[in-house]
Amino acid sequence: IKLWKKDLGSLIAVPLITSDRILGFLYAGKKEEFGFEQDDAEMLRAFSDQAAIAVENARLVEESIVKERLEQELRIAHEAQMKLLPKQMPQLDGLEIDAVCITANEVGGDYYDFFELGPHKLGVVIGDVSGKGPSAAFYMAEVKGIMEALAKNVLSPKDMLVAANEILYKNFDRKTFISLIYGIIDAEVRCFTFCRAGHCPLFYIDSECEEPRFLEPRGLGVGLDAGAIFEKTLEPMTIQMSENDTLMLFTDGVTEARNPKGEEFGEERLAEALLQAKDETPTEIKKSIIHKIYTFFDGQNAYDDLTFIIIKALSDGKDL
Numbered sequence: 001i002k003l004w005k006k007d008l009g010s011l012i013a014v015p016l017i018t019s020d021r022i023l024g025f026l027y028a029g030k031k032e033e034f035g036f037e038q039d040d041a042e043m044l045r046a047f048s049d050q051a052a053i054a055v056e057n058a059r060l061v062e063e064s065i066v067k068e069r070l071e072q073e074l075r076i077a078h079e080a081q082m083k084l085l086p087k088q089m090p091q092l093d094g095l096e097i098d099a100v101c102i103t104a105n106e107v108g109g110d111y112y113d114f115f116e117l118g119p120h121k122l123g124v125v126i127g128d129v130s131g132k133g134p135s136a137a138f139y140m141a142e143v144k145g146i147m148e149a150l151a152k153n154v155l156s157p158k159d160m161l162v163a164a165n166e167i168l169y170k171n172f173d174r175k176t177f178i179s180l181i182y183g184i185i186d187a188e189v190r191c192f193t194f195c196r197a198g199h200c201p202l203f204y205i206d207s208e209c210e211e212p213r214f215l216e217p218r219g220l221g222v223g224l225d226a227g228a229i230f231e232k233t234l235e236p237m238t239i240q241m242s243e244n245d246t247l248m249l250f251t252d253g254v255t256e257a258r259n260p261k262g263e264e265f266g267e268e269r270l271a272e273a274l275l276q277a278k279d280e281t282p283t284e285i286k287k288s289i290i291h292k293i294y295t296f297f298d299g300q301n302a303y304d305d306l307t308f309i310i311i312k313a314l315s316d317g318k319d320l
Contacts, residue, residue, distance in 0.1 A: 007031050008029050008030075008031065009029075009030055009031045009032045009033040009034075009035060010029065010030050010032060010033055010034055010035040010036055011027060011028070011029045012027070012028050012029075012036050012040065012041060012044060013025045013026070013027050014026045014041070014044045014045050014047075014048040015048065016048050016051055016052040016055065017048075017049075017052055018052055018053075018056045023052055023055055023056070026044060026047060026048040026051060028040070028044055081103065081137045081140065081141075082103075084111070084140070084141055084144050085101055085111075085112065085113070086099070086112070086113060086114055089114075090114045090116070090122055092120070092122055092185065092187040093120070093187055094187050094190060094313060094314050095185065095187050095190070095311060095312065095313055095314060096281060096282050096311075096312050096314055097114075097124075097282060097309065097310065097311050097312075098281075098282035098283045098285075098286050098309075098310050099112055099286075099307075099308065099309040099310070100286055100290065100306070100307065100308060101305060101306070101307040102290075102305065102306040102307070103305050104132075104253070104304050104305055104306075109128060109129030109130070109131060109132065109136030109137060109139060109140045109178070109305070110127070110128050110129075110140070110251050110253065110305035110306075110307040111125070111126070111127045111128070111129070111140045111143060111144060111178075111307075112124075112125060112126040112127070112249075112307060112309055113125050113144060113147065113148070115147075115148065115151035117151070117154050117184065118154070120186060120187045120188040121154075121184055121185065121186050121187070122184070122185045122187070123151050123160075123182065123183070123184055123185075124181075124182070124183050124184070124185060124192075124194075124249070124309065124311070125147055125180060125181065125182045125183075126180070126181050126199070126249045126250070126251065126307065126308075126309055127140075127143060127178050127179060127180040127181070127199070127222075127251075128178065128179050128199070128251040128252060128253070128305075128307070129143065129176065129177075129178045130175075130176055130177050130178065131175075131176065132304070139172070139176060139178065140178075142168070142171065143164075143168065143178055143180075143222075146164055146167050146168065147160075147164060147182070150163050150164060156184075156193070156236070157182045157183050157184060157193055157194050157195040157236055158195050158231075158234050158236050160182050160195075161180060161182055161195050161197050161219075161222065161230075161234060162227070162230065162231050162234065164180070164182075164222060165197070165222045165223065165225070165227065165230050165231075166226075166227055168222055168223050169222075169223050169225070169226050169227070172223040176223060177198075177221040177222060177223035177224045178197075178221065178222045178223060179197060179198040179199035179200070179221045179222070179251075180196075180197040180198075180199055180221075180222050181194055181195070181196050181197070181199045181202065181249055182194065182195060182197075183195070185311065189240075190240065190241045190242070190313050191238055191239060191240050191241065192238070192239045192241065192247060192311070193236060193237070193238040193239075194217075194236070194237060194238075194239075195217065195219055195234050195235065195236050195237070196215075196216065196217050196218075196219040196235075196237075197219045197220060197221055197222050197230075197234065198219055198220050198221030198222070198224070199219070199221075199251075200249075200250055200251060200252055200254075200255065201214045201215055201216035201267075202214075202215040202216075202247060202248065202249055203215075203246075203247070203248040203250075203270070203271060203274055204239060204245070204246070204247055204248075205245065205246040205247075205248075205274060205275065205278050206242070206245055207242060207243065207244035207245050207246075207278075208242075210275070211275075212271045212274060212275055214267070215237060215239070217235040217236070217237040218233055218234070218235040219233055219234050219235060220233045220234070241313040242313060243313050243314065243315045244278075244279075244312070244313060244314075244315060245312070245313045246274070246278050246282075246285070246310065246311070246312045246313075247309075247310070247311040247312075248270075248274055248308060248309070248310055248311075249308060249309040249311075250270070250307065250308035250309070251304075251305060251306075251307040251308070252304065253304030253305045253306050253307060254270060254289075254293065254306055254307070254308055255267050255270055256304060257293050257296065257297065257304070257306065258297075258300065259296050259297060259298050259300055260298055260300050265293055265296050269292070269296070270289070273288065273289050273292045273293075274289065276288070277289065281312070282310035282311070282312050285310050285312075286308075286310055289308070290306070293306065
């Protein structure tokens with residue numbers, strides 16, 4: 001201070017204190033040595049209290065404006081995301097389908113969709129963009145547009161994902177990728193052919209078997225490789241479904257849901273929940289699983305989106 005004020009004889013400093021922190025200090029100086037009395041210190045302390053309140057109020061107002069603007073942006077992004085999801089479930093003879101997407105923190109990057117590929121065929125896709133917030137939702141919208149455009153060509157699941165990866169690799173930044181499952185249901189012969197691009201496994205419950213199968217063919221996330229390695233890694237798989245068999249496609253927000261103790265819901269609890277409800281309709285299975293997950297949360301807010309699809313083969317083509 002002597003370098004700044006060479007004629008400074010005395011100095012007094014009072015902190016600017018709010019309820020939870022020190023904002024700074026208020027200084028006063030005089031040329032005379034020992035130039036301050038106790039009354040001067042008390043007056044400066046009163047000034048500092050008023051200044052601290054004024055600074056804190058200004059900060060709170062600024063934070064409130066920023067928070068309100070952010071909440072509005074998130075609401076708009078959330079509404080846009082919900083509009084991108086299917087408005088109604090597809091109808092196929094001999095099969096029943098239901099799905100749900102519950103977003104965490106207003107908006108996220110989970111995605112599912114259905115594409116009509118003919119009188120008896122349906123394309124099914126589920127995905128999860130890395131990251132969260134509006135940026136993940138915007139990437140999800142881009143993925144949806146590309147998948148819809150490619151689906152019109154009725155490509156095989158492998159060709160579909162290879163084509164999508166070629167486009168998205170050029171558009172994604174190197175920190176962003178998306179895990180996807182794309183498959184085609186042929187309701188006439190009750191089979192589901194799919195490829196898994198780095199996504200969670202599928203759960204398959206054979207009506208004759210008491211244990212769910214984890215279907216996890218090889219595959220790399222979309223946007224991680226330019227093409228050659230991605231295509232080589234991708235492994236198609238076909239499931240032949242019988243009546244009352246159940247398939248579940250889901251994102252990691254389902255299994256990684258955490259309770260207040262930090263425990264994950266996990267694949268075992270999900271498999272158990274699916275197994276307990278396997279004799280119900282897809283809608284009832286969906287409700288049962290959501291109830292078990294939110295019971296597991298025990299008041300904890302969801303950290304990630306909860307998205308899954310239930311596909312069930314009906315008895316002899318009749319409603320359950």
